[in-house]
Amino acid sequence: VVPRDARRYPQMRPQGHGHILNTASSAGLTAAGQGTSYGATTHAVVGMSMALRSEAVPRGVGVLVVCPAAVETPILDKGAVGGFVGRDYFLQSQGGKPYNADRLARDTLRAIDRNKAILVKPPVAHAQWLFARAAPTLMNRLAMRFVAGQRTRQAKGSPSRAVDSG
Numbered sequence: 001v002v003p004r005d006a007r008r009y010p011q012m013r014p015q016g017h018g019h020i021l022n023t024a025s026s027a028g029l030t031a032a033g034q035g036t037s038y039g040a041t042t043h044a045v046v047g048m049s050m051a052l053r054s055e056a057v058p059r060g061v062g063v064l065v066v067c068p069a070a071v072e073t074p075i076l077d078k079g080a081v082g083g084f085v086g087r088d089y090f091l092q093s094q095g096g097k098p099y100n101a102d103r104l105a106r107d108t109l110r111a112i113d114r115n116k117a118i119l120v121k122p123p124v125a126h127a128q129w130l131f132a133r134a135a136p137t138l139m140n141r142l143a144m145r146f147v148a149g150q151r152t153r154q155a156k157g158s159p160s161r162a163v164d165s166g
Helices: 009-015 036-059 086-092 101-113 123-134 136-156
Strands: 018-023 061-068 118-121
Touching: 009 018, 009 036, 009 061, 018 036, 018 101, 036 061, 036 118, 061 101, 061 123, 101 118, 118 123, 123 136
Parallel strands: 018 061, 061 118
Antiparallel strands: none
16 A cells, blocks of 8 residues: 555645655654564565665655554553553553644654654654664564563463453
8 A cells, every 4th residue: 555645646746845744653664563563564664665765765756654552542541462451562562651642743743844754753763763774683682581570470460461352
């Protein structure tokens, strides 16, 4: 599926201006298990955005891919990841507090003004991304530990975290 803005690129190219904004996730940059298909999908959005940016920016069209970790929106409370409440799973990796949606909107507009390629928020997610780029094998080991911890909590049947998977 090609994002709507990317489909408008052929119209933006001849006019020599415009901006394409794609939303992915920090999971597309530093993926962990129990969300494999989500991580793969968001990784594809990041890759498509970066490839399009290499073509579009020289023609006056900006491309930004926003890769937030958990943001305080209703989506945090809709569903589960590997048997765990989505909110709990996602917040564990960023210190337990979701990023403010209005702040992300302001950060996104500022990134567009600066013609940035990637916006990763909150700062802890940005640090994780930089760490993953510098030490991908170590980051993968940490992800394996995170998933093992999730499985241990699930096996114990923690009532505050576990959900009925069906």
